[in-house]
Amino acid sequence: MTVTENAAELAPAKEVGQARRRKEDARLITGRTTWTDNMTLPGMLHLAVVRSPVAHAKITSVDLTAAQQAPNVVAVFSGRDFAEEQGSIPCAWPVTPDMVNPGHPSIAVDEVNHVGEAVAIVVARSKSAAQDAVELVDIDYDVLPPVLDMEEAVKDGADLVHDQLSSNTSYHFVFDAGDAGTGANTDEAFTDAEVVVSRRFIQQRLIPAFMEPRSVVVQPQGDNFTMWSATQVPHVLRVMLAMVTGVPEHKLRIVAPDVGGGFGGKLQVNPEEVLSLLVARRLGKPVKWTETRSESLMAAHHGRGQVQYVDIAADREGNVKGLRVRLLADMGAYLRLITPGVPALGAFMFPGIYKFPAYRFECDGVFTNKVPTDAYRGAGRPEATFAVERIMDELAVELGVDPLELRRKNWIKAEEFPFTTVAGLEYDSGDYDAATQQALELLGYDELRAEQQRRRESGDPVQLGIGFSTFTEMCGLAPSRVLGSLAYGAGGWESASIRMLPTGKVEVVTGSTPHGQGHETAWSQLVADQLGVPFEDVEVLHGDTAVSPRGMDTYGSRSLVVGGTAVIKAADKVVAKARKVAAHLLEASEDDLDFSAGKFTVRGTPGAEIGIQEIALAVFAAHNYPEDVEPSIDADATFDPVNFSFPHGTHICAMEVDTETGMVKIRKYASVDDVGVIVNPLIVEGQIHGGLAQGIAQALYEEAVYDADGNLTTGSFVDYLVPSAADLPHFDTGNTVHAAPGNPIGAKGVGEAGCIASTPAVVNAALDAVRHLGVSDILMPLTPERVWRAVHQGGDGGDRAPAGTNAYGGAQTESTAGVSTDASLGGEL
Amino acid sequence: MIPAPFAYARPTTVDEALQAVASGGEDVKILAGGQSLIPVMRLRLAAPETVVDLTKVAELRGVREEGDAIVVGAMTTHSDVITDPLIARYAALIAAATETVADRQVRHRGTFGGALAHADPAGDLPAVALALDAEFVIAGLSGRRTVPAAEFFVDYLTTALEEGELLVEIRVPKHEGWGMHYEKFNRVAQAWSIVAVAAVVRREGDRIAEAKIGLTNMGPTPLRARGVEEALAGAEATADAVAAAAARAAENTSPSSDLNAQADYRHHLAQVLTRRAVTAAAGL
Numbered sequence A: 001m002t003v004t005e006n007a008a009e010l011a012p013a014k015e016v017g018q019a020r021r022r023k024e025d026a027r028l029i030t031g032r033t034t035w036t037d038n039m040t041l042p043g044m045l046h047l048a049v050v051r052s053p054v055a056h057a058k059i060t061s062v063d064l065t066a067a068q069q070a071p072n073v074v075a076v077f078s079g080r081d082f083a084e085e086q087g088s089i090p091c092a093w094p095v096t097p098d099m100v101n102p103g104h105p106s107i108a109v110d111e112v113n114h115v116g117e118a119v120a121i122v123v124a125r126s127k128s129a130a131q132d133a134v135e136l137v138d139i140d141y142d143v144l145p146p147v148l149d150m151e152e153a154v155k156d157g158a159d160l161v162h163d164q165l166s167s168n169t170s171y172h173f174v175f176d177a178g179d180a181g182t183g184a185n186t187d188e189a190f191t192d193a194e195v196v197v198s199r200r201f202i203q204q205r206l207i208p209a210f211m212e213p214r215s216v217v218v219q220p221q222g223d224n225f226t227m228w229s230a231t232q233v234p235h236v237l238r239v240m241l242a243m244v245t246g247v248p249e250h251k252l253r254i255v256a257p258d259v260g261g262g263f264g265g266k267l268q269v270n271p272e273e274v275l276s277l278l279v280a281r282r283l284g285k286p287v288k289w290t291e292t293r294s295e296s297l298m299a300a301h302h303g304r305g306q307v308q309y310v311d312i313a314a315d316r317e318g319n320v321k322g323l324r325v326r327l328l329a330d331m332g333a334y335l336r337l338i339t340p341g342v343p344a345l346g347a348f349m350f351p352g353i354y355k356f357p358a359y360r361f362e363c364d365g366v367f368t369n370k371v372p373t374d375a376y377r378g379a380g381r382p383e384a385t386f387a388v389e390r391i392m393d394e395l396a397v398e399l400g401v402d403p404l405e406l407r408r409k410n411w412i413k414a415e416e417f418p419f420t421t422v423a424g425l426e427y428d429s430g431d432y433d434a435a436t437q438q439a440l441e442l443l444g445y446d447e448l449r450a451e452q453q454r455r456r457e458s459g460d461p462v463q464l465g466i467g468f469s470t471f472t473e474m475c476g477l478a479p480s481r482v483l484g485s486l487a488y489g490a491g492g493w494e495s496a497s498i499r500m501l502p503t504g505k506v507e508v509v510t511g512s513t514p515h516g517q518g519h520e521t522a523w524s525q526l527v528a529d530q531l532g533v534p535f536e537d538v539e540v541l542h543g544d545t546a547v548s549p550r551g552m553d554t555y556g557s558r559s560l561v562v563g564g565t566a567v568i569k570a571a572d573k574v575v576a577k578a579r580k581v582a583a584h585l586l587e588a589s590e591d592d593l594d595f596s597a598g599k600f601t602v603r604g605t606p607g608a609e610i611g612i613q614e615i616a617l618a619v620f621a622a623h624n625y626p627e628d629v630e631p632s633i634d635a636d637a638t639f640d641p642v643n644f645s646f647p648h649g650t651h652i653c654a655m656e657v658d659t660e661t662g663m664v665k666i667r668k669y670a671s672v673d674d675v676g677v678i679v680n681p682l683i684v685e686g687q688i689h690g691g692l693a694q695g696i697a698q699a700l701y702e703e704a705v706y707d708a709d710g711n712l713t714t715g716s717f718v719d720y721l722v723p724s725a726a727d728l729p730h731f732d733t734g735n736t737v738h739a740a741p742g743n744p745i746g747a748k749g750v751g752e753a754g755c756i757a758s759t760p761a762v763v764n765a766a767l768d769a770v771r772h773l774g775v776s777d778i779l780m781p782l783t784p785e786r787v788w789r790a791v792h793q794g795g796d797g798g799d800r801a802p803a804g805t806n807a808y809g810g811a812q813t814e815s816t817a818g819v820s821t822d823a824s825l826g827g828e829l
Numbered sequence B: 001m002i003p004a005p006f007a008y009a010r011p012t013t014v015d016e017a018l019q020a021v022a023s024g025g026e027d028v029k030i031l032a033g034g035q036s037l038i039p040v041m042r043l044r045l046a047a048p049e050t051v052v053d054l055t056k057v058a059e060l061r062g063v064r065e066e067g068d069a070i071v072v073g074a075m076t077t078h079s080d081v082i083t084d085p086l087i088a089r090y091a092a093l094i095a096a097a098t099e100t101v102a103d104r105q106v107r108h109r110g111t112f113g114g115a116l117a118h119a120d121p122a123g124d125l126p127a128v129a130l131a132l133d134a135e136f137v138i139a140g141l142s143g144r145r146t147v148p149a150a151e152f153f154v155d156y157l158t159t160a161l162e163e164g165e166l167l168v169e170i171r172v173p174k175h176e177g178w179g180m181h182y183e184k185f186n187r188v189a190q191a192w193s194i195v196a197v198a199a200v201v202r203r204e205g206d207r208i209a210e211a212k213i214g215l216t217n218m219g220p221t222p223l224r225a226r227g228v229e230e231a232l233a234g235a236e237a238t239a240d241a242v243a244a245a246a247a248r249a250a251e252n253t254s255p256s257s258d259l260n261a262q263a264d265y266r267h268h269l270a271q272v273l274t275r276r277a278v279t280a281a282a283g284l
């Protein structure tokens, strides 16, 4: 299938494919909207969370009296007060039948397991009164040794995070292609191999760092509760909160108003959401909680966090024979919504675009005394892509062949699609060679290779390197039956409704909840084409479970692929219903009607026509409509995909490395992505740019660093470096288009591609620049210090000194954000 | 984050400000641009009883000429410094370094005097003031005194300012005919210096007559690289001579080890950056 064929099915005045400016942007960018923290309800109380200053300890005593007596404080609660009713933060993805889940209290009762864990809640009449009283909460801790290093944590006799468990391992998940029948025996492949390359890669912990901090407002009304939350997943949250707190689902309404980013970080049932609901129920008063940035960095879930042991087997000619992956995946202290599933989802992506005959994957989920990990843009797939794209470069070096030639030799050819991989996935469509050719041209590859040669020969202190990432990923989460087979606790369908208003305007209700992606624009474009109505006549409603009762929300590059398809299917039903009414009103047979550009015409009867918007009015009046139908052309649809979709692309990074200082600088970056049919090129470009920024940030800038006591020392944006536009290069982007066969739009998903693809391209480029100086690996992020050490002292650059920098007087976690220590000013401990 | 409660005064003259400081109680903080003070208060690392805001004290703003010096009012904002013609002519190094400070928003609020009084070892302006042999005019209830840069920076976040005193202006000797360069090393555009080097160089023909080198973030206070200065005085203006002199940049420094850099790497950076800064300042 190609774009043009697919496009021909759509109405002639095509919206799809137009670079429409996003209709939601004006209000989002100017702040003329109601973010959760803007909400003010009569009598609303404010919560401040007191957080643990220590990583691992038993709570020995709690004294709330001073805080309770502070001005304007209404109540102060500790974990004891909610011990009976708080339940556990749900984990929806028990990846193995014997997975160990120690339970995740929203507020610690007897024991704390990470710095920043909630230990008390202050409820006051103002936000500042609540914050002032935080320092008066007096909690004594009996400190236990913190478990911070996964490789230590899995050793015999290691200190335990949870002393009621027998080890720090939550689960051991295995995918073996030989056992699954999707590949050959992996051990044999390695025994027989001519060449084996083994590497240990580190996926550092990252912080999603969404722009709008988390915020919750809860309003009790009788036995009903309405919660506004800056969440990606109001629908998931509703079900889960009902199960956790016992508030019946039909008494609970969740509203995600405009939400300022999430990147997976708001795909969660947050302890603070549970606590806000419990406090509102206890007091019968509306409450608000909004986190500070420091709280967000230390207490909202993190992403990544893996030690990857990767072995690749090949013959001397460079044909890959097998891939073996063993992971230690950092769960953090507890299991949140899909904590264990993130690395398990990655299991299926390690083989990448290559035809490995054998593959085995093993993963240990490991508890540590750090904040839990969970979804972060890409969730499992960036980690997998990094490992395979890095090991392909290492194999190329071992074999002495060009890294691109090695890839080309082993990747799936265009004519081989659909292709079932060794991990059992059926890749849908694509042409890796075409994307690569285009990317090479965009980069100006030959010229840069020549310059690299010149710099090497002249011994230039600034060396140049070129790195590749030829990647694919699985999007459009997800076929419900596949999720079921992976023991995920829900389906992957999406729902949509279309309501034809009397004036002919159209309301589209989507269950896929945007938090910055531009659904309102893209869905309007889809519906405008499908119904033949003006773009401006379409309004998209979302995010409120009372308005949009069914949905699975937004993550995993699923919205357009699954949610957009539900919209198309609903629109098709609207047209089908309208057709009956049109036939009746035009006194023609349904079979003689054509529908195009929003009008039904009667074949062979010029002038006999009626618009779908007029039909909307006709069924509203309902004076004249067919006997056998209801007076409505509104429709609902639910779409459950049968397969994932598989965007792919080639990213090439050219990197300058100043060998005197270790500073790396991206000289040029070219990416060609195949995300299927493009509904809005501007949105696609924006998603690619943002994804590239985040993927490059993992390679060069971001890392959540804990010190030896388990304090997060990257506790503010001074030390957790999020790059800005000023730090990123110009991106030369392009697309190839191979329509996804699995949905009528032909879209594959674009939300995560840039983030998944870019990280290994950047690291491969830096290594290519200095490999001749004896460097074969550098830990991420590639700080100048690490690069300098790797070049001048050998090794991988080593660990960073954990101390925060001294800006703001060395502002650090333990002295910020409601942590009750004597370090925080005025603290009484 | 929300600061702890505090009293607030907004005087309009230096005298009123001194009075407000004197009567503000135990712990009084002076607020200039607030770009360092407010974050520290929001993180509750500081909880002053009274904040005395200098933003309405007009006499503390602006740059003027006074004999062989230019005088910069403590409340002159970073963005005014960058565009000031006197600074451009006599002490362009200040503008060059200030351009590397943070972003536009911060530069519109942050002040020259605030940055110096704050004395953050990673701040860019202290080393610049030190390299230019600036003098600090300090006002107290009992009158004014002048402190040379070499004595102003006492320790980590600590200056010669005594309790109750205000920094009112900074006198910078005119450096006409000197070459200057600020070489800043940081990871992202808006970040503080990991290490930076301010070089002020006077050439006589093929030789370097005199050089003054200020180091940022190589210890708890800004430092002069005296060894480099000695080696450069009278040296030939050649790449080799500059490199040889720059090799002494880490002498007598005591940088910290943190997320950005460990001490040995900072030592190395100081040498590389000094070579680059002097090379540029000497027009090589």
Ligand SMILES: Cc1cc2nc3c(=O)[nH]c(=O)nc-3n(C[C@H](O)[C@H](O)[C@H](O)COP(=O)(O)OP(=O)(O)OC[C@H]3O[C@@H](n4cnc5c(N)ncnc54)[C@H](O)[C@@H]3O)c2cc1C
Pocket (backbone or CB within 6 Å): B029, B030, B031, B032, B033, B034, B035, B036, B037, B038, B054, B074, B100, B101, B102, B103, B106, B109, B110, B111, B112, B113, B114, B115, B117, B118, B120, B122, B123, B124, B125, B161, B165, B166, B167, B168, B190, B191, B192, B193
């Ligand atoms: C995001 C960000 C990035 C930054 N990046 C950099 C950077 O790269 N390089 C850099 O050098 N700086 C940087 N800064 C700091 C910036 O330069 C500040 O403006 C400066 O450090 C403080 O100046 P201020 O006028 O804001 O002072 P304030 O924050 O108001 O005051 C700072 C301190 O000085 C005291 N003080 C101020 N004025 C006087 C006075 N007249 N007399 C006595 N005491 C006084 C105050 O009491 C306080 O203790 C950054 C700041 C931010 C927010």
